[in-house]
Amino acid sequence: MEKISLREIYKIFFIIGAQLIGGGYVILPLLKKYIAEERKWLSEEELIDYFAVSQCIPGIIAGNIAIFSGYKARKGLGALAAITGLITPPFLCILILAHILTNFTNNEIVQEAFWGIRISVIVLIIITVKDMWTKSVNSKFTYTLFSIVLIFLLTMKISPAVIIILSALSALLYSKIKGNKNA
Amino acid sequence: MLKLYLLLYYEFFKTGLFAIGGGYAALPFLYYMQSSHNWFDMDELTNMIAVSNITPGPIGINMATYTGYTTAGIFGSIISTTAIITAPFIIAIIIMKLINKFKSCKEINYIFNGLRPASCALLISIGLKLLYQTITYNKEEWSFPVQFDYNAIILFLILILPFTFMKKRPFIVILAGAVGGIILKNI
Numbered sequence: 186m187e188k189i190s191l192r193e194i195y196k197i198f199f200i201i202g203a204q205l206i207g208g209g210y211v212i213l214p215l216l217k218k219y220i221a222e223e224r225k226w227l228s229e230e231e232l233i234d235y236f237a238v239s240q241c242i243p244g245i246i247a248g249n250i251a252i253f254s255g256y257k258a259r260k261g262l263g264a265l266a267a268i269t270g271l272i273t274p275p276f277l278c279i280l281i282l283a284h285i286l287t288n289f290t291n292n293e294i295v296q297e298a299f300w301g302i303r304i305s306v307i308v309l310i311i312i313t314v315k316d317m318w319t320k321s322v323n324s325k326f327t328y329t330l331f332s333i334v335l336i337f338l339l340t341m342k343i344s345p346a347v348i349i350i351l352s353a354l355s356a357l358l359y360s361k362i363k364g365n366k367n368a
Numbered sequence: 369m370l371k372l373y374l375l376l377y378y379e380f381f382k383t384g385l386f387a388i389g390g391g392y393a394a395l396p397f398l399y400y401m402q403s404s405h406n407w408f409d410m411d412e413l414t415n416m417i418a419v420s421n422i423t424p425g426p427i428g429i430n431m432a433t434y435t436g437y438t439t440a441g442i443f444g445s446i447i448s449t450t451a452i453i454t455a456p457f458i459i460a461i462i463i464m465k466l467i468n469k470f471k472s473c474k475e476i477n478y479i480f481n482g483l484r485p486a487s488c489a490l491l492i493s494i495g496l497k498l499l500y501q502t503i504t505y506n507k508e509e510w511s512f513p514v515q516f517d518y519n520a521i522i523l524f525l526i527l528i529l530p531f532t533f534m535k536k537r538p539f540i541v542i543l544a545g546a547v548g549g550i551i552l553k554n555i
Binding site for chain 2: 203204205206212238241243245246248249253256261264271272276279283286294298300303304305306307308309311313314315320326328330334335338339344346349350352353354356357359360
């Protein structure tokens, strides 16, 4: 197979990055089209594997798949080209918007709109939790863990990193205890 | 200034390392930064979330860029964006080298059994705190006395009822909120 140039990788992920609106899952159909079908850098099965693994490791899902795909094409440098390409368009968009917004924050209409958007954000958070719920909280153990964590979060100030580490440890411990009982 | 850049890198490195699953996973970390460093206020935080939703790109990375810019200008945004992808980048490269082993690793599934409910709790706690602050005019968490902002309650109900059943389109939810905000504040 002929070597894929880093510029080509950057370019493709730049195009994907510019079209990525509305969160991580949108990247899957884009990658299928640009990388699996048109360029055949990897197969559809590989893409689905990458997607599954991306959800299980730290980092943003879309970013992780980009890193995997770039790595498949050209190892470490390919991964770097892919992730840089992916974040260039949003990076520029954010800078421009942030700059414009700071000049408009005293405008009354803009303030009213952002007052409403604040409520949209709350609604988005609630909908996201609702979508995650059945896959996440579905057993005695997960209900208990959810309730304990929520009580802690609502009553004191704890770093989310501490919550993540403790939850991972308790789940591992629970599986060990349960495993021993069955054996 | 150097100290701020280093702290910014550290906070977003940590976010990249521990924020697991979907775009909103970074949100609890931003909320925590808000309460411990005062780099931005609650209003700015919600503006950042909104802008990250309506611009292209992964939401988590967008929020990092915006926060970096608000905190320390363009250089700050470069630092926070680089920081949030550092840990995932290193981990992804390692995973690629052992991808076949990883897929069948049982321990990972067990750990996720605990991480998913924790993420739900992290997100819903922020949702509840923001809701409380918005509908009661209070800037502090759980402060009294309570005075209700009826406009906010009305808009919340208008948005939550239909969008709970519809397919999630963040852009439309945000647009509806903006329009609703302008209408409710002017009648």
